[in-house]
Amino acid sequence: MKKSVFLGTLAVAGVAAGFASAQTLGDVQERGTLNCGVSTGLTGFSSADANGVWQGFDVAYCRAVAAAVLGDADAVSFTPTTGQTRFTALASGEIDILARNTTWTFSRDVDLSFEFVGVNYYDGQGFMVPRELGVSSALELDGATVCIQTGTTTELNLADFFSGNNMSYEPVPVETNAEAQQQYLAGACDVYTTDASGLAATRATFEDPSAHVVLPEIISKEPLGPLVRHGDNEWADIARWTLNALIAAEELGVTSANAGEIGGTTENPEIGRLLGTEGNLGEMLGLDADWAARAIAASGNYAEIFEGNIGESTPIGIARGLNAQWTDGGLLYAPPFR
Amino acid sequence: MATLSDPPQKSFHISQLIYDTRYRSTTIQVIAFILIMAGIWWLASNVVTNLATLGKDFDFSFLGNRAGYDINQMLIEYSNDSTHARAALVGILNTLLVAFLGCVTATIIGVTAGVLRLSKNWIVGRLMTVYVEGFRNIPLLLWIIVIFAVMTEATPQPRDFRGEDAEASMILWDSVAITNRGIFMPSPEWGANSMLLVAIFLASIVGIFVYRSMARKKQEQTGVQSPVFLVGLALFFIPTLIAYFILGRPVTLNYPELGGFNFSGGLQLRNSLIALWIALSLYTGAFIAEIVRAGILAVNKGQTEAASALGLRPNRTMNLVVLPQALRVIIPPLISQYLNLTKNSSLAIAVGYMDVRATLGGITINQTGRELEGMLLLGLFYLVTSLVISGGMNLYNNSVKLQER
Numbered sequence: 001m002k003k004s005v006f007l008g009t010l011a012v013a014g015v016a017a018g019f020a021s022a023q024t025l026g027d028v029q030e031r032g033t034l035n036c037g038v039s040t041g042l043t044g045f046s047s048a049d050a051n052g053v054w055q056g057f058d059v060a061y062c063r064a065v066a067a068a069v070l071g072d073a074d075a076v077s078f079t080p081t082t083g084q085t086r087f088t089a090l091a092s093g094e095i096d097i098l099a100r101n102t103t104w105t106f107s108r109d110v111d112l113s114f115e116f117v118g119v120n121y122y123d124g125q126g127f128m129v130p131r132e133l134g135v136s137s138a139l140e141l142d143g144a145t146v147c148i149q150t151g152t153t154t155e156l157n158l159a160d161f162f163s164g165n166n167m168s169y170e171p172v173p174v175e176t177n178a179e180a181q182q183q184y185l186a187g188a189c190d191v192y193t194t195d196a197s198g199l200a201a202t203r204a205t206f207e208d209p210s211a212h213v214v215l216p217e218i219i220s221k222e223p224l225g226p227l228v229r230h231g232d233n234e235w236a237d238i239a240r241w242t243l244n245a246l247i248a249a250e251e252l253g254v255t256s257a258n259a260g261e262i263g264g265t266t267e268n269p270e271i272g273r274l275l276g277t278e279g280n281l282g283e284m285l286g287l288d289a290d291w292a293a294r295a296i297a298a299s300g301n302y303a304e305i306f307e308g309n310i311g312e313s314t315p316i317g318i319a320r321g322l323n324a325q326w327t328d329g330g331l332l333y334a335p336p337f338r
Numbered sequence: 339m340a341t342l343s344d345p346p347q348k349s350f351h352i353s354q355l356i357y358d359t360r361y362r363s364t365t366i367q368v369i370a371f372i373l374i375m376a377g378i379w380w381l382a383s384n385v386v387t388n389l390a391t392l393g394k395d396f397d398f399s400f401l402g403n404r405a406g407y408d409i410n411q412m413l414i415e416y417s418n419d420s421t422h423a424r425a426a427l428v429g430i431l432n433t434l435l436v437a438f439l440g441c442v443t444a445t446i447i448g449v450t451a452g453v454l455r456l457s458k459n460w461i462v463g464r465l466m467t468v469y470v471e472g473f474r475n476i477p478l479l480l481w482i483i484v485i486f487a488v489m490t491e492a493t494p495q496p497r498d499f500r501g502e503d504a505e506a507s508m509i510l511w512d513s514v515a516i517t518n519r520g521i522f523m524p525s526p527e528w529g530a531n532s533m534l535l536v537a538i539f540l541a542s543i544v545g546i547f548v549y550r551s552m553a554r555k556k557q558e559q560t561g562v563q564s565p566v567f568l569v570g571l572a573l574f575f576i577p578t579l580i581a582y583f584i585l586g587r588p589v590t591l592n593y594p595e596l597g598g599f600n601f602s603g604g605l606q607l608r609n610s611l612i613a614l615w616i617a618l619s620l621y622t623g624a625f626i627a628e629i630v631r632a633g634i635l636a637v638n639k640g641q642t643e644a645a646s647a648l649g650l651r652p653n654r655t656m657n658l659v660v661l662p663q664a665l666r667v668i669i670p671p672l673i674s675q676y677l678n679l680t681k682n683s684s685l686a687i688a689v690g691y692m693d694v695r696a697t698l699g700g701i702t703i704n705q706t707g708r709e710l711e712g713m714l715l716l717g718l719f720y721l722v723t724s725l726v727i728s729g730g731m732n733l734y735n736n737s738v739k740l741q742e743r
Contacts, residue, residue: 083704084700084703084704087704087707088709091707091709107706107707108707111706111707112707113394113707133497133599141599142598143597143598143599143600143602144598144599144600145519145599145600150690150696150700150701150704151700151701151703151704151705152704155407155701156406156407156705158408159406159407159408159418160406160418163417163418163419169408170410170600171407171408171409171410172410172519172690173410173690173692173696173701174690175687175690183490186490186491186518187495187497187518188490188518188519188609189519190599190600231391
């Protein structure tokens, strides 16, 4: 009896000791797989397809990082996280990187001690209601019952929006997008609110998407981006510059098709530096020279990833909007590879 | 002549700590204690180092910050401008509410099912067996979700009540609406003289107890039985009803009305509360039924036969002879069931019921990133609640257990 108590204590202590991690890059390379936290299932952003293979906008970023670090875009183990478990999973070292529609906020960056490596999707919070309710503006929602994922920034924005406009509402807290969808379709709530991209993705999976309207009001700024633990700057650099490489690749015309050979033939020195045929950027990151070429070849540049998963040709049908390149009037702007 | 002398007094050797049975158990305990303390110390220092590595400190001041989120069911005043501590309190009260409701109904269901399972009527006995085995052997979480899903999917939406030829209508003279957001029912509106009415009601309750003890005394002295139940029933209703009309109907009912998106006014019993309450009651009730059955079977059959020989009818035999003796067996495991029910209420998260696990242990932790502090507080709350329930029930146990001299 006493022995088992003691052994149990040792086991618990061993687990507790495990999360004091320092060098994530070394851990990932030693393990041979990247542990990536994604959402539990949001079509277009991250969801497992019929064969159990994860697909989506956030998933593609994870694959790009895995390709850059390990040379294999499939060497990713995906961990589905809910709004409530995501930060604990990252802080405890269960995942190396979190790519899950997470809003970059001050307190998450500073107080929760995470490092946002950039923005991969500029979003804002919206509302979706059934068309038959006849609501055309979020300002008509006084007294409505609202489904909301708990532990999110949208939950706080919602409270601010309704009290700011002197309206009342009744929150129905749910854990995951799937649960919210079920409650919303059953009519247990009049309104579903989350990031506009999430609404579009959710609506695309409905039997009759046209029976639901996304209201015009966008009530918040939601810069969504991947994040890593604070304190491991080498790893944060890899995550940040992989994202920048995908964005810069679109701007420079590098695609998954030509990422392999364009580096050797290009006249443009920045493409050469990006793809590792010139300079030693890869070495500075602690990776080999063609890290970015591999990342881009994995699922394409930013435009390819966007159009392939959530763009206008997909059922989700999101226009580039704010997420266009800065040269096209959007907000995407990768710092120079120099 | 042989002289008998005392055997030589052996001096104490260190090895005796291991080989001498007198000392060995103490030695093992001391060593185990030291190892456990060392383990705990090591864990604690690990936590401190790891928190420092992550750049986090250990601080409870987040409890005083603005919570910023809304809670749909609150027994006390709360808004998103209140503090995290207040949100935790709202959650605590919600937990206690569902735990209290659950314990009461689980006891009623459990005692009934336990007694009926021993029924000689084949159908009744088998039905109770099906109930007990069905609920005992399927995880509680499934029951919560099943009941919640049925209530959400099978009931009409508030908007179905609208219009001339509405698809759904309110029941009980248009006063109660069963919707997929919960049950809306009239709530009392306390008017001018309502406190007087409440006082009269309380007085008549006291009256029932006084009458009962008088009746018991009379029975002990003269053997004459008084109609306790009927008089009690009359005392319960009649004085309050008379006073209600004399005082000019001080208490009126506030009926729920369909307005805007939803019913407003009246009292709303949310589906999440109902689902959790029913599931907890039925699940724990099945365990209590088994405890009650075991308690009744533990009472010697001769007691029943003796009671029958005295001419007691079966229900009086059960109430006056068997159950009081069975209680001694029933109470201790029943305490565990109450504790289980209270702790199981944390499964509320499955249906979005805002208990303390959802407010303090969920949203607050998520918004502030204070996992360790939040979980410690949550653990402390459940520990204290459990100890209070257990302490209270043990007092009751002492009062019913066999008095030995």
